[in-house]
Amino acid sequence: PLVSMKEMLETAKANSYGVGQFNLNNLEFTQAILQAAEEEQSPVILGVSEGAARYMGGFHTVVAMVESLMAEYETTVPVAIHLDHGSSFEKCVEAMYAGFTSVMIDGSHHPLEENIALTKKVVDVAHSLGISVEAELGRIGGQEDDLIVDDAEAAYAIPAECDQLIRETNVDCFAPALGSVHGPYKGEPNLGFDRMEEVSNLTDVPLVLHGGTGIPTHDIKKAISFGTAKINVNTENQITSVKRVREVLNENPDMIDPRKYLGPAREAIKETVIGKMREFGSSGKA
Ligand code: G3H
Ligand code: ZN
Numbered sequence: 492p493l494v495s496m497k498e499m500l501e502t503a504k505a506n507s508y509g510v511g512q513f514n515l516n517n518l519e520f521t522q523a524i525l526q527a528a529e530e531e532q533s534p535v536i537l538g539v540s541e542g543a544a545r546y547m548g549g550f551h552t553v554v555a556m557v558e559s560l561m562a563e564y565e566t567t568v569p570v571a572i573h574l575d576h577g578s579s580f581e582k583c584v585e586a587m588y589a590g591f592t593s594v595m596i597d598g599s600h601h602p603l604e605e606n607i608a609l610t611k612k613v614v615d616v617a618h619s620l621g622i623s624v625e626a627e628l629g630r631i632g633g634q635e636d637d638l639i640v641d642d643a644e645a646a647y648a649i650p651a652e653c654d655q656l657i658r659e660t661n662v663d664c665f666a667p668a669l670g671s672v673h674g675p676y677k678g679e680p681n682l683g684f685d686r687m688e689e690v691s692n693l694t695d696v697p698l699v700l701h702g703g704t705g706i707p708t709h710d711i712k713k714a715i716s717f718g719t720a721k722i723n724v725n726t727e728n729q730i731t732s733v734k735r736v737r738e739v740l741n742e743n744p745d746m747i748d749p750r751k752y753l754g755p756a757r758e759a760i761k762e763t764v765i766g767k768m769r770e771f772g773s774s775g776k777a
Pocket of ligand 1: 514538575576635672673674675700701702703704723724725726727
């Protein structure tokens, strides 16, 4: 069933595992992720950026696609459709009315008080509809769709500010930017675990780790031990699927039927997602 992230993440946090947010880019991504979740009996969060929603035909199209695939697959595991890095109150409301069960309001580029006011406004509407909300403080480096943060701008969240935002807004989960990056890392990631521990000591709210691609398993485990219950992955599925497309097309230069190269790409995404669900510990937890 389609659900919000609230219960999913509270259960994950209480039982020390993480739920993956896997981003949708097209039909094949959606199929692969839903199939992986059902096979693994894992809860799952489908992340949809504004850019990806635009590409797929808008929020309503995404919801209709997800709902009809879930009916077709007879999905039994909990699934959330989540707006990733929502850029404004209006976009969040638009997603909610289209049927999203969860939204992120990314006010991280605003000063603290403005971020709090904006997040609170989104929470008020969302909670009246049973929809969960994620907020962010600090700045995650790298690029995801329209969101570009260069190295100089990337900033670590301040624990006291995190605590203030969480208490004043009543968000359901919270992403403190602590050195994670969208897209591939340059070298080993250097996550601010001291601050993550401080934040997790200040709040009961499940934490979110963005930029999940390229984070080694020992760091994933450490993040989970410090209250992380949601881990976002997009780039890794893009890398494994395009690699498979290249292989197939190199071996078959005359191939023209998209089903023949996108089918194997879909398999590659499914294998990657299954690997992540096992690594995060969400397999068998639905
Ligand atoms: O919001 C989405 C994620 O943070 C994805 O990060 O593309 O580096 O895996 P990633
Ligand atoms: Zn992100």
